[in-house]
Amino acid sequence: MSMKPTIYTLAKQAGVSIATVSRAFNSSTRIRDTTRARILEIASEIGYQPSASARNLSLQKTETLALVFPQISGPYFSEFIRGAESVTRLHNYHLLVYSSPDANEEDPLLRLLPSRTDGIILGTHYCSYTYIHQLYQQGFPFLVLGRIVPGLMTRCLRPDNETGAYLLTRHLIDLHAYQKIAFISGPEASGFSAARQLLDLTDRPQAIFAANDQMAIGAIAAANERGCRVPEDLAVVGFDDIPTARYLQPALTTVNLAIFDQGVQSVELLLEQIVEPDLPAKVITTPTTLMIRRSCGCGEV
Amino acid sequence: MSMKPTIYTLAKQAGVSIATVSRAFNSSTRIRDTTRARILEIASEIGYQPSASARNLSLQKTETLALVFPQISGPYFSEFIRGAESVTRLHNYHLLVYSSPDANEEDPLLRLLPSRTDGIILGTHYCSYTYIHQLYQQGFPFLVLGRIVPGLMTRCLRPDNETGAYLLTRHLIDLHAYQKIAFISGPEASGFSAARQLLDLTDRPQAIFAANDQMAIGAIAAANERGCRVPEDLAVVGFDDIPTARYLQPALTTVNLAIFDQGVQSVELLLEQIVEPDLPAKVITTPTTLMIRRSCGCGEV
DNA sequence: GTGAAAGCGCTAACAG
């Protein structure tokens, strides 16, 4: 098996210097069209591909971004990464993914991120201040999701949860005239037991507002178990608008977070920062929109 | 702002040669413990991190794997990548993700994968024979998911769909004694219209076996629309066991594909191949298990 | 338009 061809192999084959080969592959004008064509021709013949490692070292950049998420699963991550990947691809960038509930300077993998990437998106639940501070001091481009880092002049992307929650609550109050609305929040499987407790109350709520759709699903299951019909006897609304929300029985009223959009915007913001490191601090919000379906008590939509 | 410290900076600060610094960072025994400790100490003081690009170039490896998926979204991808990431992390490897419905040698991003990674997992729907053949010829480690590549001695990972489908069908026939079972297959939103057509038949099926859970959800929605109760009037079963399957009303009977496991195994197989390039061709199957719930007509489980 | 040569930061013989 022959050695993998390098720039030298190709240069020799084409009867040119390695500088010329380099020019042929990088959109340089300082090369004759016919020369480039010939080099590219031979390159594909012998199966030459420039080494990314060598290029990275020479150029001092990796054309790679890292995405750190608390848990690599669930619809949130899924949509986010889809958006993020579409943009990295557009810019000929690459995307590394990591799962880490809290970003910590102790994590060996996170430590090496700055040497492997040109920027980091931190979507973790917790994020050690030390770690962020280290990145900041190094002048390394990063973006923390959903949280404003105290005392640091950084940019930040977060969904406009307040507006979404406000509009949904107003909907419950104004349109359905519910007086007793319970709000439940917690880990993604806790909706069932929370709703159970609420349903066992003598003074039952008329509506349950769950902090996320998974909890809302759990709440609906609990209601069914208690022989309580949704939405006739109890309204249940969620938050996130996961893909299956619309297929549930009843279809779930919830708040859409434009997660794909968040992925897109995160990457765009980060790429901006990479090009222009000294951008002013700023909070960018992504829109949240009401998805009125059946579980709140509304008719077919 | 001072320059980013390199191995030279650190060597000078510590009063040693760069070779010694290198040894301190790579588990080499040919270095005194005290020396290593001192170097590591100074390193963290000045914030030195070895350059991955330089390391990659020198070592001729990237410690990175690529995962190419048809669509970066949906529960399948989500679970798979979670499994994959857990193993890459375990081996101090990194994971790049790409979305591409068909892997083609024309795709510029896919072209450069061999220069950026040590191995590729191809989970695409279609995969150009030329592309695979090129990888094969280069002796580049790769793994095609769910499909045996004709004429090429490669290893392959696929779920044991046959057994899963067989067992589920037997369950419908043997336990529930259904005589008329319809099978529907197609894109993930097509379950609704397919089921509609079946329900409009004068000779309605007793059960619908959907090729995936999303279609099953659509089928259930169509049944509801027609005033047809599931499972009393019509049994509906799916395939995949997506996370929400158990929360549906009725809870969906389906086949679990151990997707997390597939992610884990893919990475493990690929890493094996990287270490030992000439492994014999072989088809590795991951288990499929029946998830009997309510939608097939069974009682509470 | 093209070539020669220095340099990117690290690893790995080899010598001591």
Added chain:
DNA sequence: CTGTTAGCGCTTTCAC
């Protein structure tokens, strides 16, 4: 145990 030195494959001035 530690230092010297030659690469790894590419980009980029600087000559010509």
